[in-house]
Amino acid sequence: MEKKRNTDLGRRAFLRRLGIGAGSAVAMIALEPFDALARTTRPFIVPGKDDEPIRMTYRVQHGSNKQVSLLGFGMMRLPNNQEQVNEMVDYAIAHGVNYFDTAPMYMGGNSEVLTGNALARHPREKFLVATKMSNQGPNLWDFDKAKEMYLKSFERLKVDYIDYYLLHGIGGGGVDNLKSRFLDNGLLDFLLAERKAGRIRHLGFSYHGDVSAFDWLLDRQEEYHWDFVQIQMNYLDWRHASIRGGRRHDADAEYLYNKCEKTGVQCVVMEPLRGGALSRVAAEVEQELRAVRPDDSMARWAFRWVGSHPNILTTLSGMNRMEHVVENIETFSPLDPCTDSENTLLAKIADQVAGVPTIPCTTCEYCMPCPYGVNIPGNFAYYNEAVHQKVVPLPERGAADFAQRHQQFVDGFKKALPDEKTWARRCQDCEECLSKCPQQIRIPNQLARIVETLRG
Secondary structure (H helix, E strand, O other): OOHHHHHHOHHHHHHHOOOOOOOOOOOOOOOOOOOOOOOOOOOEEEOOOOOOOOOOOEEEEOOOOOEEEEEEEEEOOOOOHHHHHHHHHHHHHHOOOOEEEOOOHHHHHHHHHHHHHHHHOOOOOHHHEEEEEEEHHHHHHHHHHHHHHHHHHHHHOOOEEEEEEEEEEEEEOOHHHHHHHHHHHHHHHHHHHHHHHHEEEEEEEEOOOHHHHHHHHHOOOOHHOOOOEEEOOOOOHHHHOOOOOOOOOOOOOOHHHHHHHOOEEEEEEEOOOOOOOOHOOHHHHHHHHHHOOOOOOOOHHHHHHHHHHOOOEEEEEOOOOOOHHHHHHHHHOOOOOOOOOHHHHHHHHHHHHHHHOOOOOOOOOOOOOOOOOOHHHHHHHHHHHHHHHHOOOOOOOOOOOOOHHHHHHHHHHHHOOHHHHHHHHHHHOOOOHHHHHHOOOOOOHHHHHHHHHOOO
16 A cells, blocks of 8 residues: 555544455455565455555564564553554554564553554454563562562453563663572573463563673573564664773673574564664765665664564564654565675775764653753753754864854753753663663763753
8 A cells, every 4th residue: 555545544434445344354364484584475455445465574483383574562651542442453463564572661561551442443463463571670570569460461452362472671770680680580491381381372581781681591492492582673772782881890782682593592683773773864864875765764774674684583672653654664574685795885884974063862661750850861852863963973162163062052952851950961860770771871971961051
């Protein structure tokens, strides 16, 4: 279907077009396994509605032979509107997306509620749902509290089994933290037993931070038999993750991916756009990429790069608007893998971008709320945009363009963050945010950088 026609459909016409009503469902056809880069696909068709088949690319889950859409729907940044979520989920399922990722901590638990309500309107075999054990805080290390969180996910998602369950965000605090959260309290043994009982179909973990925890779990693959691992991977973090933001223990995505592949564990990818940063690249980078593929968005370049790796099971995109859903489905229907020359070009661009002094924030909002009201992701997003627009770093005082560039930064900051109560200067250096940040950003230090730039 044409993109414009999809996005212009009204709600009733939209649902009628897809053939989705209160008691109807979209048919899926059986699929054969695909080759390493998933070039071979078969169509998902809305019977009697679409003349042209829609082609989604799939990967095969090791062991179970489940067909998993290479595009996964990340439910972290949903609109807080059930009708809008329903429409996006309906469109995604109708066009072959079957992997939906959420967590108890997303939107204060409301993400699981919105996701569960939307998916419950479809036959259970049409979707795979992923959620997590989000027991990051010490107050949640108690087994009974963690088990309560686990059972609450079933209730919110309206399911009697969970397809993909993750130990959420291992790595922060290293191996000691990992053992406190999952081993010393018997929680991992419980989750392994739940997988054996079938209430969890696939068990894995997501990783940020100290690579020793990542290595510790994968090195015990013969004991735990991880079904998948979720890693942050994009063409910038492939070889530059460990130096961006000064994260001493972090590992590049290349290391994480290769270790998973050698261990025989498939990867689920988060942050393929690095919090949207790779969809908003500098003008000269966009010009260079459009010279090769004039019609491709910057997001499509990033998704194609991730999907070109054969050990990727699915690529999560945090979609919160219908136009995101439509465009991303087009990218993966089917995926057009990157060529060798395109990979070389992206590697060169990554080397260039890695030297740009941005703050490695992905706007996940795990650091929020700030007890002093600072909009941490908003401050960082504006600063990074100013870097891309070459407003900062500021020239030396006394330079001919210093006053102009400084005023441009200040004016843009006030426009982006009109409420002074959310400004970086309100940071009291309490460090409550530090343990929450999966990117291990020294948040107070970076906020201080913004304050200094505003002062000029």
